[in-house]
Amino acid sequence: MSLLNINNLSVILETNKGPARAVRNLSFRLEKGETLGIVGESGCGKSMAALALMGLLPERSKTEGQIKLDGQNLLEKDDQEMCQIRGNRLAMIFQEPMTSLNPVHTVGNQIMEPLRLHRNMSESDAKVETLRLLDRVGIPNPQARFDNYPHQLSGGQRQRVMIAIALSCQPDVLIADEPTTALDVTIQDQILDLIQTLVREEGMSLILISHDLGVISENTDNILVMYGGAAVETGKTEQIFDELIHPYTQGLFAAMPKLGRAKNRRLVTIPGTVPDLISMPMGCTFTDRCPLATEVCQNTPPPVVEVKSKHFVACHHLDEARDRKTEELFS
Amino acid sequence: MTTESHPVPVLEVHDLVRHYRLPRESLFAEPGHVYALNGVTFEIQKGKSFGIVGESGCGKSTLARNVMALEDTDSGSVKILGKEVIGLSFDQLRPLRRHFQMVFQDPYGSLDPHHNVGRIVAEPLAALGAISKAERESRVSTVLQSVGLKPQDVSKYPHEFSGGQRQRIAIARALITHPELIVADEPVSALDVSVQAQVLNLLKDLQDEFGVTYMFISHDLAVVEYLCDEVAVMYLGEIVEKGQTADLFSTPAHPYTRILLDAVPKPGSGRKRERIKLEGNVTGQTERRMGCAFQDRCPMAKDICHKVKPPLNSVGEAHLAACHFSDEVMQKAKSATL
Numbered sequence: 001m002s003l004l005n006i007n008n009l010s011v012i013l014e015t016n017k018g019p020a021r022a023v024r025n026l027s028f029r030l031e032k033g034e035t036l037g038i039v040g041e042s043g044c045g046k047s048m049a050a051l052a053l054m055g056l057l058p059e060r061s062k063t064e065g066q067i068k069l070d071g072q073n074l075l076e077k078d079d080q081e082m083c084q085i086r087g088n089r090l091a092m093i094f095q096e097p098m099t100s101l102n103p104v105h106t107v108g109n110q111i112m113e114p115l116r117l118h119r120n121m122s123e124s125d126a127k128v129e130t131l132r133l134l135d136r137v138g139i140p141n142p143q144a145r146f147d148n149y150p151h152q153l154s155g156g157q158r159q160r161v162m163i164a165i166a167l168s169c170q171p172d173v174l175i176a177d178e179p180t181t182a183l184d185v186t187i188q189d190q191i192l193d194l195i196q197t198l199v200r201e202e203g204m205s206l207i208l209i210s211h212d213l214g215v216i217s218e219n220t221d222n223i224l225v226m227y228g229g230a231a232v233e234t235g236k237t238e239q240i241f242d243e244l245i246h247p248y249t250q251g252l253f254a255a256m257p258k259l260g261r262a263k264n265r266r267l268v269t270i271p272g273t274v275p276d277l278i279s280m281p282m283g284c285t286f287t288d289r290c291p292l293a294t295e296v297c298q299n300t301p302p303p304v305v306e307v308k309s310k311h312f313v314a315c316h317h318l319d320e321a322r323d324r325k326t327e328e329l330f331s
Numbered sequence: 332m333t334t335e336s337h338p339v340p341v342l343e344v345h346d347l348v349r350h351y352r353l354p355r356e357s358l359f360a361e362p363g364h365v366y367a368l369n370g371v372t373f374e375i376q377k378g379k380s381f382g383i384v385g386e387s388g389c390g391k392s393t394l395a396r397n398v399m400a401l402e403d404t405d406s407g408s409v410k411i412l413g414k415e416v417i418g419l420s421f422d423q424l425r426p427l428r429r430h431f432q433m434v435f436q437d438p439y440g441s442l443d444p445h446h447n448v449g450r451i452v453a454e455p456l457a458a459l460g461a462i463s464k465a466e467r468e469s470r471v472s473t474v475l476q477s478v479g480l481k482p483q484d485v486s487k488y489p490h491e492f493s494g495g496q497r498q499r500i501a502i503a504r505a506l507i508t509h510p511e512l513i514v515a516d517e518p519v520s521a522l523d524v525s526v527q528a529q530v531l532n533l534l535k536d537l538q539d540e541f542g543v544t545y546m547f548i549s550h551d552l553a554v555v556e557y558l559c560d561e562v563a564v565m566y567l568g569e570i571v572e573k574g575q576t577a578d579l580f581s582t583p584a585h586p587y588t589r590i591l592l593d594a595v596p597k598p599g600s601g602r603k604r605e606r607i608k609l610e611g612n613v614t615g616q617t618e619r620r621m622g623c624a625f626q627d628r629c630p631m632a633k634d635i636c637h638k639v640k641p642p643l644n645s646v647g648e649a650h651l652a653a654c655h656f657s658d659e660v661m662q663k664a665k666s667a668t669l
Contacts, residue, residue, distance in 0.1 A: 041523040155387075184386040184550060185594040186609040192596075211524060214596030241598065255528035257553040259580065259595055266535070267528040267557065273493045274523065 001071060003205055004030040004053075004173060008065035011048050011057060011229075013277075020277035022048040024229040024285070025065070025301070030173065035199065035206040037220035037237065039213060041252070043274045045229035046209045050175050053207075054092050055082040069173075087118050091166035093195075095178035097158035101150040107134075107161045108146035111168060118169045133164040138194055156187035160194065167198060174199060177209045192219055213256060217241055222310075225249050228275065228285025230301075235311030243322075245313045248286045250326040268330045284316065291329050292317040339413040340374040341511050341544040342381075342398065342431075347371045347407035349393055349568075353617065365616050367393040369568040370407070375561075377511070380538065380545040382559030382576070384552055384591065388616060390568040391548045395516045398546065399433050400424055412511060428458045432505035436517035438497035442489040448475070449485030452504045459508060470507055477540070478503045478533060495526035499533065506537065514546045519554060531558060552595055556580055561649075564588045567615060567624040570643065574650035582664040584652035587625050589660060623655070631656055 011023040023045040030036055038046045051057050053067055055074060067074040069089060077085065094100040102110060108130055115126040127146075134142035137160040150158055159179060166174060176195060180188035196219060199206045210216050216223060216237070223240050225233040225248065233246040244250045254268035272289045281287045284297040294316070302314045307322075315321055321329075349368040356363070367390045375381040383391050397404050400416045409416050411431050416424065432455060435441040442451055452471050456462060472482035478499040489497055498518060505513050515534070519527040535558065537543060549555050555562055556576055563573040564587060572585040583589045590609045609628055623629070623636045635655050643653045646661060654660065 041525060185552075185591060186386060188596075189594040189609070212596065213524075213598035217598045218596045252524055253598065255525045256598065257528075257531065257551075257557040259553045259556055259592065259597065267532055269528040269532060270525040273495055273526055 002029040003032045003070065005068040006030075006049075006053075006066070007068065009049065009052060009067060010064040011045070011052050012062045012064070013048075013058065014060040014062075015278065017278050021280065022061075022229050022277055023052065026226075026229075026231055027065075028224055028231070028234065030205050030207065032172070032205055033199075033203055034222065035208060035220045037216035037223045038207060038209045038226060039211065039216045039223060039252075040226035041211055041274050043228075043277065044226040046226050047177055048229075049226075050092065050177050050207065050209055053173075053175060054086055054090055055079075056086075056092075084118075087114050087169045087171065089171055090173045090175065091169065091171035092175040092177065093159070093162050093166050093179045095181050097155060097162050097182070098150065100162060101158060103150055106147050106149055107153065108148075111161065111164050114165060114168045129168070130164075133168060134161075136167070136198070137161070137164045138190075139164075155183050156191060159183065159191050163191075163194065163198070167202070170202065171204060173205045173207065175207045175209070178211070179208075180215065181210070181212075188215070195219075213253060225252075228280050229277065230285050231312075231314065232286065233311075233313050235308070239308060239311050243308075243311075244326075245307060245311075245318070245322055246286075246315050247290050247292055247317075247321050247329055250321070251289075251330055254326045254330065268326060270330060284314070292320055292324075338377060340410075341377050341412060342546065343374040343408070343410040343413075344394075344398060345372050345408045345410075347394070347397055347409065348405045349390075349397055349402075350405055363617050366619065367568050367616065368397065371565075371568070371570055373563055373570065373573060375512070375544055375546060377544055378538065378542045379561065380547055380559040382555035382562040383546065383548045383565060384550065384555055384562060385565035386550065386591075389565045391550075391565055392516055393568075394565070395433070395514050395546070395548055399431060399514055425458055426460075429455070429508035430510050431512040431514065432508060432510040434498070434501050434505050434513060434515040434518045437521055438494050438501055439489075439521075441501055442497055444489055446488075447485065448480075448487050448489070448492075448500055451489070451500060452485075452507055455504060455508045474503045474507045477506065477537065479529075493526070494522050495529055498522060498530050502530075502533065502537070506541070506543070509541065510543065512544045512546065514548075516548045517550070518547075520549070520551065527554075534558060552580075552592060564591065569624055569653070570651075571625065571654070572650075572652040573643070574647065574652075578647060578650050582647075582661050584646045584650065584657040584661045585625075585654045586629050586631050586656075586660055588652075589664065590630075623653070625654075631659070 006028050009023055009026045013020045013022050026049055040046050052063055063075050111130045111133055112126040115121045115129055131142045134145060139145050139157060139160050180191050208220055220237050223237050224231055227248045233249045244253055251270040270289050275288055281298050283300045284302045287293045287297045297316050302316045304312050304314045305318055306312050347368050348370055351365040351367055353363040371394060385391050396402050398409055404417050449471055453467050456467055471485060475482055475484060480499055519530050547559055559576050562576050562579050563570045566587050572588045622638050623641050626632045626636045641653045641655045643651045646652045646657050
C-alpha cells in the first residue's frame with residue numbers, strides 16, 4: 001500500500017462569479033521515500049492540491065474524492081484530528097519565507113512551538129532540539145540565531161528556518177510549494193541540496209511543487225504535470241524528459257529559454273494565456289490553447305492512457321501529439 | 332554627428348558610483364554606507380541588447396535607477412546619445428526622457444489601477460509637449476497594435492488584463508515616445524513560462540522593427556542568453572566580467588560567472604551534475620575592503636585576492652574579467668567543453 005493515495009480529488013472554490021474547479025479528478029500515489037514533482041503554471045491547481053492535502057483550504061471550498069494517508073481518508077477527519085496529522089505526518093514549506101514566518105516572534109520560539117505542542121517537550125528539551133535543528137539545516141552559530149527575528153535573517157536563512165519548523169516533528173511527507181522561487185540561483189542550489197539531503201537521511205517522502213522544469217528535473221523521481229486543475233501527464237522523471245508527449249508539456253518545455261541554446265532560434269510560444277478556472281471547458285482543460293484541439297476535446301474529458309510503463313498521458317489525440325514535432329505543433 | 336567608424340553609443344556609463352548612507356547607530360558614530368555601485372563602466376551601441384546579471388543585492392536595480400536619472404548619483408557620468416544626464420535638473424531632463432524609457436518588473440504594481448489603458452500608455456507623451464488629441468489617439472492605437480493588443484483596449488482598466496498583457500501595456504507605454512533606449516528591470520520575472528516566451532519574442536520583434544536598444548536586467552541567465560548580445564556580470568556593485576554573450580557563457584573567465592552558470596538547474600538532464608557549489612550569500616555591501624569583492628565566497632581565493640583588487644582586464648576579444656586567475660578559469664571551461 002502506498003503511503004499517500006490520492007483518488008479522484010477535486011477542489012471546488014466558491015467565488016462571486018460561481019464555482020471554480022481548481023483541482024479536477026486528480027489521482028496519484030506517493031510511496032515512502034519517493035520524491036514527486038508537481039509542475040505547472042500559475043492557476044494550474046498545484047498549490048490548491050497541496051493545501052487540500054494539508055487540510056488548509058480556504059473556507060468557501062468543497063472537496064470531493066479521497067486523500068488516503070496509510071489507508072485513512074484525510075477528507076473525513078475533523079479539525080482536531082487534522083491538527084494531529086499536520087506537522088506530525090505531513091509538513092509544508094511555503095514559497096515566501098518572509099510572510100510565512102511570524103515577524104514578531106524570534107525564530108527560536110517559532111521552531112519551539114511545534115515541538116512543545118506536538119511532541120509535548122519541556123521548554124528546556126525543546127530548546128536543545130531547536131538548536132540541533134538549526135544546526136541540521138545549516139544555520140551557522142545556532143546559539144546566536146536562536147534569539148533573532150526573521151527580518152535579521154537573509155532570504156535563504158529564513159527558508160532554512162522554515163525547513164527546520166517543517167522537520168521538527170519528523171513528518172512522513174514533506175510538501176514544498178515553490179520553496180526556492182523567491183531566492184537567487186546560488187541560494188536556490190543550496191536550499192534544494194539541503195532538502196534533498198534531509199529527505200534522504202530522514203527517509204521522508206517529498207512533494208516538490210514548482211513552475212521550473214529545471215528544478216523539477218534535477219530533484220525528483222516522478223513528475224506530475226498539471227494544467228487547469230487536471231493532471232495532463234505523469235511518469236518517471238527521466239522517461240518524461242526523454243519523450244514529452246502531451247502538447248502542453250511539449251509547449252511548456254519549448255517555451256523555456258535554456259542555457260546553451262542557439263540565440264537566434266525563436267522561442268516556441270503557447271498561444272493565449274492560462275484560462276480562468278470558471279470558464280474552463282468541460283473536456284480537456286488545454287482545449288483553448290491546444291493546436292490539436294477538436295470538438296471532442298471541448299466536451300469529453302480525455303482518456304488517460306499508459307503509453308509506457310508508468311508513463312500516463314491524458315490526451316484525445318495521443319498519436320498525433322507523439323508524431324508531430326514541437327516546432328510544428330506551435331508554429 | 333554620427334560617423335561610420337565611431338558611432339555615438341546610445342548609452343555610455345562611466346565610473347558610476349552610488350553609496351547610500353545608513354542611519355547613525357549612535358550620536359557620535361560615523362554613519363555607515365551601503366556601497367551599492369562602485370565605479371561601473373560600460374557602453375551600449377545602437378540596436379544592441381545589453382544584459383546585466385547578478386544575485387539580489389549586487390546593485391543591478393540601483394544601476395537601472397541611476398541610468399534612468401531617477402535618483403541622485405554620487406559621481407560618474409551617464410551619457411545618453413552622447414548627452415550627459417547626470418546633474419541635470421528635473422526640467423532639463425523632461426524633454427530628454429523621450430529618448431529613454433523604463434519597463435518595470437511587476438506588471439501589477441507599475442500600472443495605475445485608476446487609469447484606463449489609453450491614459451496609461453499616453454502618459455509619457457507629456458514629455459513631448461503639446462500634441463493634438465487626434466495625434467495622441469492615433470499613436471496610442473498604433474503602439475498598442477505593435478505590442479499585440481487591440482486598439483479597442485484603450486478604454487479598459489489594468490485589472491481586466493492578465494500578467495502578460497499588462498507587461499505588454501507597460502512595454503507599449505515605454506515605446507510610445509519612440510525611445511532609443513529601453514531599460515527593462517526584470518521584465519519577465521513575474522510571468523509564467525509560456526507567457527514569458529511571448530513577451531521575450533515581442534521584445535525581440537520590437538528591436539528588429541524599431542531598432543531600440545535594451546539594457547536588460549535579469550537574474551535568469553537563460554533569458555539573458557536568449558535576448559542579449561552582450562552581458563555584464565555584477566557582484567557587490569562592480570562589473571566582474573563583461574563580454575559577448577556567446578563568449579562569456581561558453582568560456583567564463585570569472586569564478587562567479589562559472590558558479591552562476593552552474594547553479595541554473597537544467598531540465599532534461601534528470602541527474603545531478605558535478606559542479607562547484609557556492610557557500611553563503613551576498614554580504615559585504617556595507618564595508619570597504621582590500622582585495623577582490625568576491626574573496627569571501629570564491630573557491631579559488633588565494634592570498635593575493637585578499638590584498639590586491641584585480642583590475643578589469645582584457646581576456647579575449649571584447650571580453651573583460653576582474654580575476655587574478657581568469658586564465659585558469661577559462662582553461663577549465665575550455666577543457667570541460669572538449
